[in-house]
Amino acid sequence: xxxxxxxxxxxxxxxxxxxxxxxxxxxxxxxxxxxxxxxxxxxxxxxxxxxxxxxxxxxxxxxxxxxxxxxxxxxxxxxxxxxxxxxxxxxxxxxxxxxxxxxxxxxxxxxxxxxxxxxxxxxxxxxxxxxxxxxxxxxxxxxxxxxxxxxxxxxxxxxxxxxxxxxxxxxxxxxxxxxxxxxxxxxxxxxxxxxxxxxxxxxxxxxxxxxxxxxxxxxxxxxxxxxxxxxxxxxxxxxxxxxxxxxxxxxxxxxxxxxxxxxxxxxxxxxxxxxxxxxxxxxxxxxxxxxxxxxxxxxxxxxxxxxxxxx
Ligand SMILES: NC(=O)c1ccc[n+]([C@@H]2O[C@H](COP(=O)([O-])OP(=O)(O)OC[C@H]3O[C@@H](n4cnc5c(N)ncnc54)[C@H](O)[C@@H]3O)[C@@H](O)[C@H]2O)c1
Numbered sequence: 555x556x557x558x559x560x561x562x563x564x565x566x567x568x569x570x571x572x573x574x575x576x577x578x579x580x581x582x583x584x585x586x587x588x589x590x591x592x593x594x595x596x597x598x599x600x601x602x603x604x605x606x607x608x609x610x611x612x613x614x615x616x617x618x619x620x621x622x623x624x625x626x627x628x629x630x631x632x633x634x635x636x637x638x639x640x641x642x643x644x645x646x647x648x649x650x651x652x653x654x655x656x657x658x659x660x661x662x663x664x665x666x667x668x669x670x671x672x673x674x675x676x677x678x679x680x681x682x683x684x685x686x687x688x689x690x691x692x693x694x695x696x697x698x699x700x701x702x703x704x705x706x707x708x709x710x711x712x713x714x715x716x717x718x719x720x721x722x723x724x725x726x727x728x729x730x731x732x733x734x735x736x737x738x739x740x741x742x743x744x745x746x747x748x749x750x751x752x753x754x755x756x757x758x759x760x761x762x763x764x765x766x767x768x769x770x771x772x773x774x775x776x777x778x779x780x781x782x783x784x785x786x787x788x789x790x791x792x793x794x795x796x797x798x799x800x801x802x803x804x805x806x807x808x809x810x811x812x813x814x815x816x817x818x819x820x821x822x823x824x825x826x827x828x829x830x831x832x833x834x835x836x837x838x839x840x841x842x843x844x845x846x847x848x849x850x851x852x853x854x855x856x857x858x859x860x861x862x863x864x865x
Contacts, residue, residue, distance in 0.1 A: 585816030688709075739762070
């Protein structure tokens with residue numbers, strides 16, 4: 555029998571603060587070479603969306619997340635991101651838990667956006683803005699609030715931004731431009747159009763680009779990416795998908811221009827240079843982040859009334 559963490563169980567097991575801590579440890583373990591992560595496999599089902607198979611190994615466990623990104627789903631009352639996580643014992647291969655992939659994804663995406671912002675943003679940064687108030691945008695905003703940062707939301711769908719803000723106890727930005735002026739910004743849009751245009755950012759800002767995590771997506775103009783101090787979650791993955799790939803293909807950004815977040819956390823690479831630096835973190839979403847959250851959930855399994863699945 556294997557426990558199944560439904561969405562509410564994952565939320566009950568792992569707080570946003572715990573997710574930030576767990577994801578920080580995962581980035582460090584990966585930077586030290588202790589955790590490994592074969593490349594994410596994209597299975598395109600365009601124009602509707604794509605599937606991703608995301609494996610990772612670490613802390614005596616192996617994980618596979620089978621998850622989607624179907625951007626048109628909300629119009630049909632379905633989530634953009636859905637799927638399942640399988641967590642196995644790496645000593646004998648036996649499954650240890652099944653988890654709702656959307657909730658694990660939201661928690662670890664919120665954690666990565668906030669971890670990058672807290673690591674790379676200015677020490678005196680004040681309010682954060684989250685652009686895109688869907689499932690994962692709300693998770694990012696909730697995580698900012700959980701670490702004590704004031705947050706405002708903006709979405710092309712004003713009602714959605716208001717509802718998310720009310721739920722989290724956050725504010726609402728009047729315009730996208732207003733949101734883009736905050737010291738710390740996270741973009742969590744479908745990546746179908748550029749949110750951060752050339753010249754949009756000012757000295758001292760930090761942006762966590764979370765939405766463009768797959769082929770053909772972008773949230774920042776190539777020229778803007780070429781102008782700022784670039785960080786990413788994993789060069790191998792980020793240089794092939796999402797925002798960075800466009801700048802890499804255009805020859806505007808190369809591997810030497812982009813620093814992995816784990817290297818900054820480990821102290822082996824510099825982060826923000828000074829108060830004038832504009833830092834941008836490109837996230838494509840890593841399976842090690844999912845492993846971190848799944849392991850944090852497993853720690854609490856005995857305290858929860860989880861359904862057991864015969865396997
Ligand atoms: N980097 C990662 O680790 C990671 C993890 C999960 C999801 N994602 C990606 O993040 C994106 C959002 O995912 P989601 O599950 O929150 O989707 P969602 O459909 O729930 O929400 C998207 C939101 O963005 C809004 N939006 C659309 N265009 C916009 C624009 N130009 N400006 C502002 N808001 C806009 C929509 O109204 C909607 O509220 C997807 O592309 C998804 O693949 C990335």
